[in-house]
Amino acid sequence: xxxxxRAGQPKPRVAVLFGxxxxxxxxxxxxxxxxxSAIDKDKYDVIPIGIAKTGQxxxxxxxxxxxxxxxxxxxxxxxxxxxxxxxxxxxxxxLIVASPNQVPQELGTVDVVFPLLHGPFGEDGTxxxxxxxxxxxxxxxGVLASAVGMDKHFMKVIxxxxxxxxxxxxxxxxxxxxxxxxTVRKRxxxxxxxxFVKPARAGSSMGISKVDSLEGLDAAIEAAREHDxxxxxxxxxxxxxxxxxxxxxxGTDAPRSSMPGEISVAGGGHEFYxxxxxxxxxxxxxxxxxxxxxxxxxxxxxxxxxxxxAVGAEGLSRVDFFYTPEGELIINEINTMxxxxxxxxxxxxxxxxxxxxxxLIDELIHLALHRKxxxx
Ligand SMILES: Nc1ncnc2c1ncn2[C@@H]1O[C@H](COP(=O)(O)OP(=O)(O)O)[C@@H](O)[C@H]1O
Ligand SMILES: [Mg+2]
Numbered sequence: 001x002x003x004x005x006r007a008g009q010p011k012p013r014v015a016v017l018f019g020x021x022x023x024x025x026x027x028x029x030x031x032x033x034x035x036x037s038a039i040d041k042d043k044y045d046v047i048p049i050g051i052a053k054t055g056q057x058x059x060x061x062x063x064x065x066x067x068x069x070x071x072x073x074x075x076x077x078x079x080x081x082x083x084x085x086x087x088x089x090x091x092x093x094x095l096i097v098a099s100p101n102q103v104p105q106e107l108g109t110v111d112v113v114f115p116l117l118h119g120p121f122g123e124d125g126t127x128x129x130x131x132x133x134x135x136x137x138x139x140x141x142g143v144l145a146s147a148v149g150m151d152k153h154f155m156k157v158i159x160x161x162x163x164x165x166x167x168x169x170x171x172x173x174x175x176x177x178x179x180x181x182x183t184v185r186k187r188x189x190x191x192x193x194x195x196f197v198k199p200a201r202a203g204s205s206m207g208i209s210k211v212d213s214l215e216g217l218d219a220a221i222e223a224a225r226e227h228d229x230x231x232x233x234x235x236x237x238x239x240x241x242x243x244x245x246x247x248x249x250x251g252t253d254a255p256r257s258s259m260p261g262e263i264s265v266a267g268g269g270h271e272f273y274x275x276x277x278x279x280x281x282x283x284x285x286x287x288x289x290x291x292x293x294x295x296x297x298x299x300x301x302x303x304x305x306x307x308x309x310a311v312g313a314e315g316l317s318r319v320d321f322f323y324t325p326e327g328e329l330i331i332n333e334i335n336t337m338x339x340x341x342x343x344x345x346x347x348x349x350x351x352x353x354x355x356x357x358x359x360l361i362d363e364l365i366h367l368a369l370h371r372k373x374x375x376x
Pocket of ligand 1: 167196198202203204205206208234235236237238241272273274320332333
C-alpha cells in the first residue's frame with residue numbers, strides 16, 4: 001500500500017484525525033481543511049479520517065472545501081455505515097474499513113496519527129491512550145499532559161508547584177455544589193468580584209461567564225455545569241492577554257518558544273475573549289509579535305517553556321498569560337492542541353518567528369516519527 005516519495009523511499013503514512021465528540025467539532029474540521037491543504041503530499045501519504053459527533057470513525061474526503069468554514073453552515077463529519085478502525089495485524093498497525101456483512105478491508109499501515117482534535121475525547125488523553133495501547137506514534141502531547149492540559153484545576157496545581165504565578169481561584173466539584181452551595185458562595189465571595197466561572201474541562205470559552213456580584217453567581221455556575229460537573233472559579237485579573245507558542249525540541253534539545261502574541265478584543269460588546277469574539281464576530285485582533293518590552297518578551301518565552309515541561313507536554317502547546325499593569329506574568333492556561341488553522345494564533349506566532357505553516361506541520365510529524373514508543 002505504501003507509495004514512494006521523490007527520493008524513492010517509502011512515504012510515511014499520516015492519518016489526519018479530525019471532528020470528534022466535543023463541542024469543538026466544527027473548529028477541528030476547519031483545522032483539518034488547513035492542514036490537509038498545507039501538508040507536503042510528495043513527502044507524506046495522507047489519509048483523512050473524520051470522527052463523527054457519535055464517536056464513529058469514517059474515511060473522510062480529502063477535499064478541503066468540504067471542511068472549510070462557509071457562511072451558511074458549520075462543517076461536520078457525517079456518520080456512515082462504513083467504519084474505520086486501527087488494528088494490529090501481523091505486527092503492523094493497519095487501518096481497516098468495516099462495513100455491515102462484509103469482510104473488513106485493509107487500508108494499509110499507519111506510521112503516524114495527527115490528531116487535530118480539541119476538547120474532551122480528543123485533547124484530553126483519551127485518544128492518546130487509545131494510540132498508546134496500539135503502539136501507534138502520534139503528534140502532540142501524551143496521555144498525562146493531555147489530561148492535565150484539559151483540566152483547568154489540575155494544570156494550576158502543577159503550574160504552582162513549578163513556581164509559575166497562578167491567579168487566585170477555587171475548584172468546585174459536583175459534590176461540593178450540590179451538598180453545600182452556601183459554603184461555595186462564601187468561598188467565591190472571599191475571592192472578590194468580578195470572578196470568572198468556568199467548566200474545568202471545556203474550551204473555546206464555552207460555558208464561561210464573568211460575574212460581577214453574588215446575585216449572578218448561581219446562574220453562572222449552572223451554565224458552566226452544563227459542560228462539566230467540575231468547575232473552576234477565578235478572581236478576575238486585569239491585564240493584557242499574551243500568548244506564546246511552544247514546540248518540542250529535537251532529540252535532547254530544550255523546547256523552543258516563539259515570539260509572543262497579543263489578543264485584544266475590540267468592540268462588539270464583548271466583555272472578554274468569549275466564544276462569539278473568537279469565532280462568530282471575528283472581534284479579536286491577534287498581533288504578533290506583541291508590543292512588549294524586550295525583558296518581558298524574554299520572560300514570556302522562558303515561562304512558556306517552563307509550563308510546557310511542567311505538564312510534560314510533547315509536540316506543541318500554546319501557553320497563555322495575563323500581563324498585568326505592574327509587569328507581572330500570571331499564567332492562565334496551557335492548550336496542548338491549540339487552534340491550528342493557518343489563521344490561528346499558534347501558527348501565526350511561529351510565522352512571526354520564521355517558521356511557516358507547512359514547515360510547522362512537517363516539523364511536528366518529524367518529532368512524532370522520531371519519538372520513542374511506550375514510557376518515555
Ligand atoms: N481570571 C480571569 N481574569 C480575566 N479574564 C479572564 C480570566 N479567565 C478567563 N478570562 C477571559 O476569558 C477567556 C477564556 O478563558 P480561558 O480560561 O482561556 O478559557 P478557554 O479554555 O475556553 O480558552 C480568556 O481568554 C480571557 O479573555
Ligand atoms: Mg483560553
